[in-house]
Amino acid sequence: MDFFSSTWFMQGVWHPLQTPAHLILVVALGVLIGQHGQRLRVILLVFAILLTMGFVIKQMVTFNLNKELIIVVLALISSVLIILRLTLPSTIIFLLTLLSGILLGLDSSPIFIPGMGESSRNNWLLGTSVSFYLSLTLMMLISTLLNKYWNGIILRVLGSWIATSAIFVLTLMLVKH
């Protein structure tokens, strides 16, 4: 039995990029963290730990939560904070990172195929973790750089785009419920 499967790993890598709700949360969170530029390494570590915790909890407990709805709400909150560009206490950034990490972990799992081995699932989760982590780091670094130019306007415009999409989709979700 292969210990490492590149197919499952790459499918996991694609997961955050194929799931728009996850993608906008990672982008919004990355931009928000980069905009504040404080304790980046600690925040990344918190995110990685909470994401893994989310994966583990998902295996043990089943939640009847509409996780996608909460993820879009978190993206909306993060994007509004980006637009307002307030000086936030690091506790709020940590809290948002914590919630985002755990919810993204809880909402990520490979499509179940009968006879699917444990190693395939683990490879998929590894790919997803790497992808989430790299995407968040990339967004943080890009926004840290962009924050220094034109008073960070580009980031605020990006925040308004994410907020708009989140409002549209939240309305649609609430109407459907």
Place this chain on the structure above:
Amino acid sequence: MQMIKKHLTALLLITIIILPSLTFAHSDIASLQGGFSSGFMHPILGLDHVVAMVAVGLWGVFLGRPAIWILPIIFPLVMAFGGALGVVGVPISGIEIGIALSGVLLGLAVAFAFTPPLWVAAIIVGAFAIFHGHAHGTELPNATGPLIYSLGFVTGTGLLHLLGITFGELTRWPWGSKVVRIGGATIACIGAAFLLQAL
């Protein structure tokens, strides 16, 4: 700063190495691309939307800072409110008239280099954004992936504002200001044609 640039280069290199190994023929990716591009093309393919969006960018340049970036932020946010009304199914009469009027009035504001206080400009732009948002919002429930569709049309809208801002930057030169104002008059004429059609 140097450290961030170093990290960023390393991450971009990793992305470039990984990307070719991913297959773009994957059906989910294809559907995502389809959803994004149909949302992206929605404001771009409608000339009535295009002229109004470009006019917002042009007007922002005439109004100067901070309007140049506040208007393109206000527009999508209020558009979301209009869109929410569209999604919920709240009817707004005269949507097409409102969209056409936005082209006429915003075009005239650029043509006459009208510079009201920022809050007045924000209210005018915001009011028109509701009509544009409602038009997008009524189409959203039919989209296969609403989130990716909405990201597409918000990006399309934003890029049209950027196009207006870029064109408006010609006002740095004395001749450029005339060119931009002629552009505003053209937008008003196109808006008037749509208005006549809508009435």
